[in-house]
Amino acid sequence: xxxxxQSPQSLxxxxxxxxxxxxxxxxxxxDYFPWYQQFxxxxxxxxxxxxxxxxEKKEGRFTISFNKSAKQFSLHIMDSQPGDSATxxxxxxxxxxxxxxxxxxxxxxxxxxx
Amino acid sequence: xxxxxxxxxxxxxxxxxxxxxxxxxxxxxVSLYWYRQALGQGPEFLTYFNYEAQQDKSGLxxxxxxxxxxxxxxxTLTIQRTEQRxxxxxxxxxxxxxxxxxxFFGPGTRLTVL
Numbered sequence: 001x002x003x004x005x006q007s008p009q010s011l012x013x014x015x016x017x018x019x020x021x022x023x024x025x026x027x028x029x030x031d032y033f034p035w036y037q038q039f040x041x042x043x044x045x046x047x048x049x050x051x052x053x054x055x056e057k058k059e060g061r062f063t064i065s066f067n068k069s070a071k072q073f074s075l076h077i078m079d080s081q082p083g084d085s086a087t088x089x090x091x092x093x094x095x096x097x098x099x100x101x102x103x104x105x106x107x108x109x110x111x112x113x114x
Numbered sequence: 115x116x117x118x119x120x121x122x123x124x125x126x127x128x129x130x131x132x133x134x135x136x137x138x139x140x141x142x143x144v145s146l147y148w149y150r151q152a153l154g155q156g157p158e159f160l161t162y163f164n165y166e167a168q169q170d171k172s173g174l175x176x177x178x179x180x181x182x183x184x185x186x187x188x189x190t191l192t193i194q195r196t197e198q199r200x201x202x203x204x205x206x207x208x209x210x211x212x213x214x215x216x217x218f219f220g221p222g223t224r225l226t227v228l
Contacts, residue, residue: 006156032214043118043205043219044157089156093214099170100145100212104156 003027004092006105013112019077021108023090026071030092034102035064035075038087047088048075080112116140118220120206126226127196135191135223137206145212146189148181151203151222160204163189164212196227 006023013019023033032051036044050057050064050073057064063076077084090105119138127133139146144165149157160179162170165186174180178196183189193200203224207217 004156034216041221043207043221045219046216049214091156095213099162099164100209100215100217101147101159101162101170101173102149102157102217103159107154107156 003030003103004090004105006090006108008108009106010109011111013080013110015080015082015112015114017080017112019075019080019084019110019112021075021088021090021110022072023074023105024070024072025092027092027094027103028071029094030103031095032093033064033066033073034091034093035062036089036091036104038089038107044089077110080110082112082114085110085112118206118208118218120204120220120223122223123221124224124226126228128228129197131196132192132194133196133225135193135204135225137189137191137208137220139187139189139206139208140218141187143208143210143218144186145209145215145217146183147207147209147217148189148191149205149207149219151205153202157205157219160191162212193225196225198227201225201227 034049037047038044066073091102146163148160151157159173163183203222205222206220209215
């Protein structure tokens, strides 16, 4: 059972455009939602994260929008740049658990064309 | 400082052989995680250590998979009697402590079972 569903699988955006990646979750016990960025040949690296008590979090060109009632959250990359080309994973954690294990979405491969 | 390191980076083995994958976490990190990542998919949780204690092994697929972290630092993931379906990227991550703390991922070990 896929607990975190991510779409689209791949995305092509022109330089300067907005990239939008969507995720939906089932388990209402999830209470921390990080996004990871992965470049080819590298491990995933934390990009930005949000807790469900806020509807939006912005860090530079990256924004997470969170809709708790719909159990959905999305990553917006403003003014997308070729250097943003990577695979992006949304994830979820149940914080009160004593493990902190990440449940990942399937990933979105982003290509930003110059 | 050094990040999470894993060895070997690539491992090709024949079906039925045992393999041992090593993870060296960031110094001082209490929490250590193993994930498996199939091609085109997000990482999937395998097991979690808090110091040397294996506190969650719910993601290990079957009893051919085992892991240890005897001194609370380096960890080894062992797969016995490998099968072709075990072929994947195996990633290790560490964090200062569990929960909201950022997990830092290693470069992974690409396992191919012939």
